[in-house]
Structure formats: C-alpha cells, structure tokens
Amino acid sequence: MLNGRRILVGITGGIAAYKTAEFVRLLIKSGADVRVVMTAGAQEFITPLTMQALSGNPVHTTLLDTDAEAGMGHIELAKWADLIVVAPASADFIARYTAGMANDLLTTLCLATEAPVAIAPAMNQAMWSNSRTQRNMGLLVQDASALIWGPGEGVQACGDVGLGRMLEPEQLYASVAQHFSEGVLQGKRVVITAGPTREAIDPVRYVSNHSSGKMGYALAIAARNAGASVELISGPVALPVPEGVKYTPVSSAVDMLEAAESSVDQQCDIFIAAAAVADYRPEQVPEQKIKKSQDKMVIELIKNPDIVASIAARKDKPFTVGFAAETQSVIAYAEGKLQKKNLDMIIANDVSDQRIGFNSEDNAVTVLWQGGRESFSLQSKSLLAGNIIDLITSRANYSKN
Incomplete structure (x- = not known):
C-alpha cells in the first residue's frame, strides 16, 4: 500500500522525536518516499543528519530554500506530499496550526498543502488536559482539517502517568497504512x-x-x-x-x-x-x-x-x-x-x-x-x-x- 507513496514527516520539539526515527525507517522499508521537515525545537532532540541518513533525502529546516526552484521550497513540498504526518506534534505546534499561523516551514507547509495532515500529539499529561489544548484539538476535529492519531497513555519522560504520549512507531505506521488502504477491499x-x-x-x-x-x-x-x-x-x-x-x-x-x-x-x-x-x-x-x-x-x-x-x-x-x-x-x-x-x-x-x-x-x-x-x-x-x-x-x- 505504501510503495511509492510520498510522505512528508514533520518533527517538532519533544522528547518523543527519538521515536520518529524508527517511524521513518518503517516507512522507508515499506517502499514509501519520505521527506523530513524539522522545527528548530526538534533539532534540539534529534539531529537532521540522523533523519537524512534514515530517509535518504535532505532534511528541510528553513522556510526559504535558496536551492529550491525560485526559492519556494515550501510550496514545492506542499504540492509533493500525498500525506503529511506531524510526529511528535507539540502543544505549541498544535496551537499555531489551529490559529492558522505560518511562522515556520512546518506550519506553512500544513497550510499550503492540499494533502491530508495527520497530527500525532505528544506532550505532558497536564498540557494535554489543559482546556486550551483541548479547545485547539476540538477545533481541528470540528473543521475536519486534520487526522488525529493519539495520544497514547502511560508513563511519560517527566515521570507523570496519563494521556499525552506519542503513539509508538508501529502504531503510527499502521495508521499510515490504514489511511492509504481504506476502501481497497470496499464491497468485498x-x-x-x-x-x-x-x-x-x-x-x-x-x-x-x-x-x-x-x-x-x-x-x-x-x-x-x-x-x-x-x-x-x-x-x-x-x-x-x-x-x-x-x-x-x-x-x-x-x-x-x-x-x-x-x-x-x-x-x-x-x-x-x-x-x-x-x-x-x-x-x-x-x-x-x-x-x-x-x-x-x-x-x-x-x-x-x-x-x-x-x-x-x-x-x-x-x-x-x-x-x-x-x-x-x-x-x-x-x-x-x-x-x-x-x-x-x-x-x-x-x-x-x-x-x-x-x-x-x-x-x-x-x-x-x-x-x-x-x-x-x-x-x-x-x-x-x-x-x-x-x-x-x-x-x-x-x-x-
């Protein structure tokens, strides 16, 4: 189902970024064509070099790319993707995306694309349960402007226990596979x-x-x-x-x-x-x-x-x-x-x-x-x-x- 699919993976700042490396590896193994976009915060947790080695493609980190056609790399990427997956999606990213902001490459891509955007939330359980975060998530669901994958529940890096963990790489991979396989056995x-x-x-x-x-x-x-x-x-x-x-x-x-x-x-x-x-x-x-x-x-x-x-x-x-x-x-x-x-x-x-x-x-x-x-x-x-x-x-x- 994923062979030749063009998947753009967005990584925001959070400890769960280490899981995204395995997620990208699974996508590549299945034959998908993967491009990675990282925010400045993401680069504090995992290096662009790691993601480049796993994806086999240069990692994008800046809004204006002088190596891209006409310097409009964000538009090219937005048109290229069959699916955008933001994993982990921090509370900050979710708030900015919900508000329609385009103040970095990742939010700009999510606004400029016509492809589905999947959000895999990852944050402290208190941040997840905060009324503002829940309001933002409600708006995304209400607008049907994003696929919501997660979060999971369990022990978090800070020691808290509760909802907020990013889904495991295999769960994210299964969600991507399901997205592209939906309807293939329709009527069977x-x-x-x-x-x-x-x-x-x-x-x-x-x-x-x-x-x-x-x-x-x-x-x-x-x-x-x-x-x-x-x-x-x-x-x-x-x-x-x-x-x-x-x-x-x-x-x-x-x-x-x-x-x-x-x-x-x-x-x-x-x-x-x-x-x-x-x-x-x-x-x-x-x-x-x-x-x-x-x-x-x-x-x-x-x-x-x-x-x-x-x-x-x-x-x-x-x-x-x-x-x-x-x-x-x-x-x-x-x-x-x-x-x-x-x-x-x-x-x-x-x-x-x-x-x-x-x-x-x-x-x-x-x-x-x-x-x-x-x-x-x-x-x-x-x-x-x-x-x-x-x-x-x-x-x-x-x-x-």
Whole structure:
C-alpha cells in the first residue's frame, strides 16, 4: 500500500522525536518516499543528519530554500506530499496550526498543502488536559482539517502517568497504512477463523491448544480497516470483539466448519483460516462427567474435518489462505499444505520460537503462494496483519490504483 507513496514527516520539539526515527525507517522499508521537515525545537532532540541518513533525502529546516526552484521550497513540498504526518506534534505546534499561523516551514507547509495532515500529539499529561489544548484539538476535529492519531497513555519522560504520549512507531505506521488502504477491499467480504477449538472429553473437560487468537483478530481489524465486510468465526479466547466486525463464537472444529460453510454460502471473496483447529476429537463423549477410578484411561480419538481444505475444495471457492504453525521443517510442511489443500496462499510460522509462539504479541512469518514467497521479520501482530492483508489484496488482484 505504501510503495511509492510520498510522505512528508514533520518533527517538532519533544522528547518523543527519538521515536520518529524508527517511524521513518518503517516507512522507508515499506517502499514509501519520505521527506523530513524539522522545527528548530526538534533539532534540539534529534539531529537532521540522523533523519537524512534514515530517509535518504535532505532534511528541510528553513522556510526559504535558496536551492529550491525560485526559492519556494515550501510550496514545492506542499504540492509533493500525498500525506503529511506531524510526529511528535507539540502543544505549541498544535496551537499555531489551529490559529492558522505560518511562522515556520512546518506550519506553512500544513497550510499550503492540499494533502491530508495527520497530527500525532505528544506532550505532558497536564498540557494535554489543559482546556486550551483541548479547545485547539476540538477545533481541528470540528473543521475536519486534520487526522488525529493519539495520544497514547502511560508513563511519560517527566515521570507523570496519563494521556499525552506519542503513539509508538508501529502504531503510527499502521495508521499510515490504514489511511492509504481504506476502501481497497470496499464491497468485498472476508471471513476469518481465529483462536483454538475445544474438543469435549465429557461435559467439563476438553482437548485444546495454546492459541490466543491474537493473529486472527488482528487480521480481522486490518481487513475491516481496508473497507471489507468481515466475519470473525472465533474459538474461545480472552480478546475483545473488534468493532465493526460480525462475530460468530464457536467451540469445536465441527462447529467452526459449520459456521464457515454457512458464511461462505452467503458470499465470501477471501477466506483466511487463522484458527488453530484441533486435528482430533474424542470419538465418544459421555453425557455425564467421567469419574476418576482406574490408574489409566484410554480415549479413542477420531480425525476432525479439515476446515480450510473443505473451503478450498468448493466449486465457488474464495481466495483461500491457510496457516501452517509448525515446530520443525516449517517451510517444507507449508509448501506441502499449499499444494495438497489447493490453497491460494499459506502463512508459515515457527511456533517453537518463544518470541513468536501462540501467546506472543509479535510474529515472524513466511507467506507462500504458487511460484512465490515473501518473508516478514519479527514485528507486532497488528503491524504484520496489515502487511498480510496488503499482500492478500495484491495477490487477489483487489489493489486500487
């Protein structure tokens, strides 16, 4: 989504400026063309040389640029940008921008551009809660003249705790990706399975696994953000239901297959099987709790239905994406599943790695399809979900120009 996008990053004076370096690195890694503008205050916290090295372009700091065409560098930059992101946006910058002032390069650019301007506030919690700051933010929202990303809540550099922290670099990156991906899946219906299944042994016991559902839920949010109509079919997890997503709770693999088949019957353009479905279930499930008696107990297991293979075998098959959570020979097993199950794409990850196991906040995967693959290094599951949805969108030929 960001390849070739022209993004102007404005940095104002604040300790959070150090985070902007990582934010720019993420943008560059995604293929965006980045220019950086720094206020005088920003240069007290991070050097222009650092931002130039990361962006690969000269950093702009002065209003009148004698090296620019006709000395009107601010107008050239204002016309160049597809998006302006001010991160961090100090209380001083917000006040000046709200008042329509143009007394430095950054405020001038924000007034002169026709591109969207995103504001990522960063300040002390008392400054953020001050009535004047809140009035300024209210005016920006009311005028619809800026996108507001943040602030976050937590411990601040001064030791205070509360609202005012700039969002983390990955959160800002996800916001940029969402901005450019909005509508790319408009009119498409995406069905996603997530979490574990529980296979009953008796009315109080079950066989399950350690899946947290975090990857599937992140994918549901990313698909929703891309404009899709999303149904999330989820096994039992301790996660909030994403807003704007149809939620279908299930327990067993048989329940999940029934829900998936019913959902695909209604219409499905993309099916993503992110759930960790139990391979087997007890053949017999007594109506009453099994009492402890003998030292050993044998439970006969039978194979569960293969949900993703069942969907991929349909005549009206949607673009079908599977997951291969393995502990050894990860790529080899994934390639085998891709072919055997007639999948359009499979996402392989090594769940033996504790950094990216079932309950982790991060993941690293290799995405495979017929004749191609792409690897994603360790990153948050929310960031990875956006990258995966982008890739699925491209492979399914839903990309917008």
